[in-house]
Amino acid sequence: MKRKHKRLTxxxxxxxxxxxxxxxxxxxxxDSIVFFYSPTQMTEKPLPPDRRLRLGGxxxxxxxxxxxxxxxxxxxxTDLVHSVPVVYEGILPDLFREGQGxxxxxxxxxxxxxxxxxxxxxxxxxxxxxxxxxxxxxGKWDDIRGAMTHQGPPAVAAD
Numbered sequence: 562m563k564r565k566h567k568r569l570t571x572x573x574x575x576x577x578x579x580x581x582x583x584x585x586x587x588x589x590x591x592d593s594i595v596f597f598y599s600p601t602q603m604t605e606k607p608l609p610p611d612r613r614l615r616l617g618g619x620x621x622x623x624x625x626x627x628x629x630x631x632x633x634x635x636x637x638x639t640d641l642v643h644s645v646p647v648v649y650e651g652i653l654p655d656l657f658r659e660g661q662g663x664x665x666x667x668x669x670x671x672x673x674x675x676x677x678x679x680x681x682x683x684x685x686x687x688x689x690x691x692x693x694x695x696x697x698x699x700g701k702w703d704d705i706r707g708a709m710t711h712q713g714p715p716a717v718a719a720d
Contacts, residue, residue: 597664599695600643608669616645616674617664618695625659638663638674638693649676656681662693 562570596673597615598606608614621644624637632651637644638660647665657679667676 591648599698600638601640601695601698603645603669603674604643611668613666613668614674615664616647616676617662618645618662620657620659620661620663623660638665640698645674646672647674647676649679651679652678654681654700 568704596612597617598608600616600618603614603616616638618638618640621637621639624635624636624644627633627636629679634649634653635646637646639645649665649667658681661681665674665676666678666680667674669675
């Protein structure tokens with residue numbers, strides 16, 4: 562075999578190994594990527610049932626309900642256009658309350674978001690960037706004041 566052919570063989574083997582490594586890395590990342598959705602996006606887009614998602618928005622006023630003798634909490638997350646019911650079992654963050662920003666992580670099961678984790682904002686002025694963007698897109702968030710411009714009840718998504 563000539564030197565030129567040997568070099569081409571090594572280059573081809575190297576490119577094949579690099580392509581295989583890239584494919585394996587991308588496959589590993591795909592399993593750990595968690596996509597963020599607002600309630601409006603979640604109700605309008607078909608979502609795979611087994612996909613881990615993040616749902617963000619505001620905790621709807623009057624929607625928090627705790628089961629007697631259980632750690633199960635039910636509430637709704639809204640972007641002031643649509644609401645998505647959430648079920649969470651565990652201890653909520655100290656800053657969790659109605660009307661405040663929240664990001665939940667979990668899976669959508671039969672129209673109800675089963676949350677594994679609930680994250681609340683850490684002070685009075687902070688809003689998770691994804692939540693703030695979703696609220697701005699709804700046209701009902703005042704960016705300067707960081708408050709809702711519409712205080713009426715949000716629209717509820719149809720079941």
